[in-house]
Amino acid sequence: MIHIITDSCADLSPALKERYHIHTVPLSVFLGGQTYLDGEEIGLADLFAGVKHHNQLPKTSAVPQGRFEAAFQALDGDLLVLTISSQLSATYQSAVLASQSFPERTIRVVDTLNLSTGIGLLALRAAELRDAGKSLDEIVQDITQTAPKIRTAFIIDTLEYLYMGGRCSAMQNVMSSLLQIRPVIECRPDGTLGIQSKVRGTRKKALASLVESFRKNLEQMDLHRVFITHTGCDEDAQAxxxxIAALAPIQEICITHAGATVASHCGPNTLGIIYLEK
Structure with missing residues (x-):
């Protein structure tokens, strides 16, 4: 039996995790002097309510080695561990160190070079390959080759969370607010984050820009599955x-809420489209 494990940054819904038999190990979120396990002790609504109550932005930390070791111990069989990009978190390194504590077992750790449902997309692909009878080595080879082809782009409503998390400068934060600039943040093939584009004007215009970028890439796109992941803007996500459903015969469009870790860095009303290129 091959078990698939992700960290909580994969942002998969409980229904998807149950359907594909995927296990999750949580990162930690710090808010109001307390530490919470992402997805187990704090979710999206709790996070933003806490920010408002404490007038303080949250901080996050990687999955510690011991938490991975406990998760590995609880599962029999071979393990495939898919983590958030090693460029964004020390979670990958923790998983590698934890795997070395079980030399008698087959545990493969893959750096997805991504975040949020970019990880989730790879996890579902791995589960489908497993259920099709592929070996662990075959799955690892496929996922490693596929990871750089994931395209993850998010419209950010405010840079305040990215600024407080050290992921943009004070000047970028101030200018974005003054000029009503909404950046489109992308996860690059090397696992780093960057600004894909900047949209000046209304949120409606920014969302239209995101959809237009999606349309332009249709010929290069794998239409098997597309994720729309957001931080509490359900109506926008449905729209x-x-x-995008009207643009192409996409087999499955999955709408999910981002978890507390991802939301801690991108803030409320963030919305992303995540897909795989051929």
Missing amino acids: VAAE
């Missing part, structure tokens, strides 16, 4: 899903 974007309807728009």
Whole structure:
């Protein structure tokens, strides 16, 4: 039996994790002097309510080695561990160190070079390969080759969370607010984050820009599955899903909420489209 494990940054819904038999190990979120396990002790609504109550932005930390070791110990069989990009978190390194504590077992750790449902997309692909009878080595080879082809782009409503998390400068934060600039943040093939584009004007215009970018890439796109992941803007997510469904015969569009870790860095009303290129 091959078990698939992700960290909580994969942002998969409980229904998807149950359907594909995927296990999750949580990162930690710090808020109001307390530490919470992402997805187990704090979720999206709790996070933003806590930010408002404490007038303080959250911080996050990687999955510690011991937490991975406990998760590995609880599962029999071979393990495939898919983590958030090693460029964004020390979680990958923790998983590698934890795997070395079980030399008698077959545990493969893969750096997905991604975040949020970019990880989730790879996890579902791995589960489908497993269920099709592929070996662990075959799955690892496929996922390693596929990871750089994941395209993850998010419209950020405010840079305040990225600024407080050290992921943009004070000047970028101030200018974005003054000029009503909404950046589109992308996860690059090397696992780092960058600004794909900047949209000046209304949120509606920014979302239209995200959909237009999606449309332009249709010929290069694998239409098997597309994720729309957001931090509490359900109506926008449903509207974007309807728009991209009208553009191409996508087999499955999955709408999910981002978890507390991802939301801690991108803030409320963030929305992303995640897909795989051929």
